Amino acid sequence: MTAVFSDINVRKDAEKHLAQMEGRYRGLLEAAPDAMVVVNQGGEIVLLNLQAEKQFGYQRDELVGQKVKNIIPEGFAERLIADGTRTAAEALAQQIGTGIELNGRRKDGSDFPIEIMLSPLESAEGILVTAAIRDISVRKEAEKHLAQMEGRYRGLLEAAPDAMVVVNQVGEIVLLNVQAEKQFGYRRDELVGQKVKNIIPEGFAERLIADALRSAEDALAQQIGTGIELNGRRKNGSDFPIEIMLSPLESAEGILVTAAIRDITTRKKAEAHLLQKVEELNRSNEELGQFAYIASHDLQEPLRMVASYTQLLSKRYKGKLDSDADEFIAFAVDGASRMQRLIHDLLAYSRAGTSGKDLLDTSSEEALQEALINLRGAIAESGALVTHDPLPAVLADEMQLIQLFQNLVGNAIKYQSPGVPRVHISAARNGARKWIFSVQDNGLGIDSQYFEKIFGVFQRLHKREEFAGTGIGLAICKKIVERHGGSISVESQPGQGSTFRFVLAGSERKS
Amino acid sequence: MPKEVLLVEDSPGDVRLTQEAFRDANSSIHLHVASDGVEAMAFLRHEAAHVRAPRPDLILLDLNLPKMDGREVLARIKRDDSLKTIPTVILTTSEAEVDIVKSYQLQANCYLSKPAQLDAFESLVKSINDFWLTKVKLPQQRQSG
Numbered sequence: 244m245t246a247v248f249s250d251i252n253v254r255k256d257a258e259k260h261l262a263q264m265e266g267r268y269r270g271l272l273e274a275a276p277d278a279m280v281v282v283n284q285g286g287e288i289v290l291l292n293l294q295a296e297k298q299f300g301y302q303r304d305e306l307v308g309q310k311v312k313n314i315i316p317e318g319f320a321e322r323l324i325a326d327g328t329r330t331a332a333e334a335l336a337q338q339i340g341t342g343i344e345l346n347g348r349r350k351d352g353s354d355f356p357i358e359i360m361l362s363p364l365e366s367a368e369g370i371l372v373t374a375a376i377r378d379i380s381v382r383k384e385a386e387k388h389l390a391q392m393e394g395r396y397r398g399l400l401e402a403a404p405d406a407m408v409v410v411n412q413v414g415e416i417v418l419l420n421v422q423a424e425k426q427f428g429y430r431r432d433e434l435v436g437q438k439v440k441n442i443i444p445e446g447f448a449e450r451l452i453a454d455a456l457r458s459a460e461d462a463l464a465q466q467i468g469t470g471i472e473l474n475g476r477r478k479n480g481s482d483f484p485i486e487i488m489l490s491p492l493e494s495a496e497g498i499l500v501t502a503a504i505r506d507i508t509t510r511k512k513a514e515a516h517l518l519q520k521v522e523e524l525n526r527s528n529e530e531l532g533q534f535a536y537i538a539s540h541d542l543q544e545p546l547r548m549v550a551s552y553t554q555l556l557s558k559r560y561k562g563k564l565d566s567d568a569d570e571f572i573a574f575a576v577d578g579a580s581r582m583q584r585l586i587h588d589l590l591a592y593s594r595a596g597t598s599g600k601d602l603l604d605t606s607s608e609e610a611l612q613e614a615l616i617n618l619r620g621a622i623a624e625s626g627a628l629v630t631h632d633p634l635p636a637v638l639a640d641e642m643q644l645i646q647l648f649q650n651l652v653g654n655a656i657k658y659q660s661p662g663v664p665r666v667h668i669s670a671a672r673n674g675a676r677k678w679i680f681s682v683q684d685n686g687l688g689i690d691s692q693y694f695e696k697i698f699g700v701f702q703r704l705h706k707r708e709e710f711a712g713t714g715i716g717l718a719i720c721k722k723i724v725e726r727h728g729g730s731i732s733v734e735s736q737p738g739q740g741s742t743f744r745f746v747l748a749g750s751e752r753k754s
Numbered sequence: 755m756p757k758e759v760l761l762v763e764d765s766p767g768d769v770r771l772t773q774e775a776f777r778d779a780n781s782s783i784h785l786h787v788a789s790d791g792v793e794a795m796a797f798l799r800h801e802a803a804h805v806r807a808p809r810p811d812l813i814l815l816d817l818n819l820p821k822m823d824g825r826e827v828l829a830r831i832k833r834d835d836s837l838k839t840i841p842t843v844i845l846t847t848s849e850a851e852v853d854i855v856k857s858y859q860l861q862a863n864c865y866l867s868k869p870a871q872l873d874a875f876e877s878l879v880k881s882i883n884d885f886w887l888t889k890v891k892l893p894q895q896r897q898s899g
Contacts, residue, residue: 543847543870544847546870547847547868547870548765548767548768548771550870550871550872551767551771551871551872551875552767552771554871554872554873555771555774555872558872580871583870
């Protein structure tokens with residue numbers, strides 16, 4: 244009896260102990276943040292916690308004693324079986340601490356991604372397996388999203404027409420696209436992790452370092468959208484001109500710099516070509532100006548001979564030969580004289596474009612006064628009345644401004660109908676910095692069809708017998724005004740007089 | 755005593771024109787012609803064919819000449835003690851400021867540019883005759899070269 248009692252006592256003690264242990268174990272089980280399922284070697288669920296009930300949507304008693312396959316259809320039970328061929332302890336030990344990603348199945352039949360961690364648990368019923376099961380739907384979703392984003396970003400990167408290189412703050416290449424491989428002649432794996440200095444020797448890495456002294460965002464923001472011209476270096480050592488555009492890129496590794504790199508060899512060549520053409524054009528313009536000057540200067544020499552000797556012929560032999568000879572000599576004398584005037588005027592026209600002085604603050608009123616002094620003979624002879632309003636200071640070459648007034652006022656007096664010639668000069672503001680000058684006369688006037696033509700070289704509207712002159716005066720006016728950055732035009736009607744208008748920039752001084 | 759004038763001029767047309775103009779102005783002068791700078795210096799120094807050349811009362815000197823140009827001729831005349839007292843008048847087509855300045859720096863006695871018209875040229879030659887060959891007092895004692 245005693246023995247029986249004691250047996251009973253021992254058993255009671257053991258049961259009590261077991262209940263205690265189980266209570267503790269259960270407490271641990273329920274406190275775990277993950278779903279916990281304990282499975283025996285036969286794949287049957289022995290124990291589970293509240294989280295497991297919730298996650299799989301079963302009541303506890305619906306699962307205990309059931310096959311674990313019901314809630315984890317694949318990958319778990321097989322593992323237990325496979326492990327059965329080794330010693331269970333070995334097989335499990337292998338898996339301890341390594342999460343296995345599987346799918347869980349809820350009571351309603353829906354699947355969800357889980358990560359399970361296995362650990363062996365020795366018990367009276369042999370080795371059990373405790374599975375900590377974590378629902379990783381959220382993480383999976385995030386990972387999927389991230390992969391998508393990365394895929395899109397890479398897609399963008401690869402689709403970019405330029406070479407794209409992503410560099411970290413210490414100047415190492417983090418990422419690049421296929422264009423970058425092509426442009427620099429490297430394979431991707433030869434560049435990733437390398438210094439960007441290898442492919443852009445100067446100006447880029449320095450910029451990153453310099454930027455480090457400021458806030459990175461500030462520095463980069465400054466550079467966004469502004470192309471920097473640098474040199475790229477290919478794997479074969481050859482350099483080529485590039486333009487890079489930087490933009491900051493926030494990442495888990497801190498701020499990265501995305502550089503869009505464009506090979507501008509073609510553009511550079513085109514620019515150089517254009518520059519060369521401009522130089523050539525300037526040179527040829529200059530030569531043309533020189534040519535006109537030299538030609539007209541050198542033409543004067545032989546022409547002086549022709550003019551002088553035909554004049555000598557006329558002087559010595561007029562009336563001593565027959566009347567034909569007198570007439571022929573007269574034509575020769577006249578032709579030579581006209582040609583001398585033409586060359587003289589051509590020279591003046593050529594000088595108007597090539598030998599101008601700098602544009603300085605000039606009193607246009609004083610320039611007009613000077614022109615009127617030069618014209619005093621013509622003014623006195625014609626009895627013209629020349630009046631003017633107060634005139635402003637302008638930005639001009641004074642000698643050319645005098646010439647301009649002289650030609651315009653001179654024309655106004657010259658092309659007159661009977662009566663007293665009247666000429667009035669005025670100026671009106673045109674915007675903040677410009678003046679429109681008007682030279683108005685009461686002369687013959689001009690038909691509108693000639694408004695353009697009269698500003699051409701050697702263009703005349705009258706017979707030589709009516710009005711002398713080569714027809715260069717207005718062409719010189721036009722050249723002078725254009726050299727000053729202005730324009731000249733005429734408004735007129737036959738018999739109603741003419742008004743010539745030209746625009747000049749005002750003086751930069753306050754007047 | 756007729757005046758001796760040396761015209762240094764390479765253009766035959768200008769030589770003849772000057773001769774004609776002087777004939778009208780003063781038919782008594784002796785106009786000698788050198789057609790380049792080297793010949794002008796030979797004339798002045800009585801060298802070679804010019805052993806019997808007279809010392810001119812006036813030199814009319816063109817600037818642009820073959821072999822030795824007018825500026826060099828002028829410089830040599832004005833460096834030469836025996837020649838520097840001879841009035842040397844520049845008579846040229848150039849109206850360039852640089853030529854005018856250079857000529858006066860080299861002690862040219864005056865600078866004239868050839869007019870384009872015959873009338874004006876004739877009147878200029880007349881002025882030269884009236885002034886340099888008539889009114890101007892020159893040293894009497896001629897130093898021998």
